[in-house]
Amino acid sequence: MAKLVNPTRMELTRLKKRLKTAARGHKLLKDKRDEMVRRFIEVVKENKKRRAAVEQKLAQAMNRFSVARAEMGNAAVTEALLYPIRTAKVRTDLRNIMSVETPTFRLLDNGGSFELPYGFAFSSSELDGAVLDLAALLPDLIELAETEKTANMLADEIEKTRRRVNALEHVMIPEMEQQIRYITMKLEENERGNQTRLMKVKDMLAAEREEEQPQAPTA
């Protein structure tokens, strides 16, 4: 049911204005949602492709790593990997997709090819392979992080926008329309009431006048 509103002309103007705003907002939000969904589908396709590739390669690297550990023993592997010769850093930035701030990552290339952080003497070639595999995978992993985060945030924003669109479409706009109808009808009713009252008064006045001058019933 519509909430009670004062059936006044001022209220009516106010409501009409609000309805117009709501309708425009609804249209804009709907457009926003559609565009976001389009973008989202692009991103999520990319995301899926990248994740499948990364997971497969990562499993491969992990396999080689387990072989290396079996060959060298746990302690030796730990020792070999203990001291990285560089740190992996990313450059981050924000990108604006339909006013959703999504992050971008770029791996900072600190100079040339990747080098193993240990000597060759005490390590197996499987370990080299595992580390190099993973190193080669790092750019992909970072791209994956970027797309996945973007997809996450877009999905969230789409959900919010959709809620807003639905709330406007199914709750606010119908409610306001009903209130406007209520006010218009009430005002019309008042108008009619007024009209009949005036007619009645006019009749009464006419009757009174007739009573005062009954000697001149010419017409």
Added chain:
Amino acid sequence: MAEQIKIAVVGDRDSVMLWGALGVQTVFADEPREIERAVHKLAREGAAIIYITEQAMVKIPEAVEKYKTVPFPAIIPIPNAEGSLGLGMKGIRDNIEKAIGADLLFEQEGNS
């Protein structure tokens, strides 16, 4: 603006050790509390990307949810040494369902 921020990886020792060689910051954690603390700590320190093994991720759903809607850090599930739980793919599917309301697109592609 553009800053240099680190990457981190959280998970069980066997899966995470290898990452150390790349200069990624590694945190070994097995217990849910430890994992959660590690994630929060890394987030506070300004890690941009936190890779977390799927096995560790399932233990801390609240923390993951908390960081899901902010740009940083990005928490990305990766399979651990024993293989994938399919959690990463499930995440993508959940996103699609959330955004579009149905999973038509994915299912068709997934089955083919």
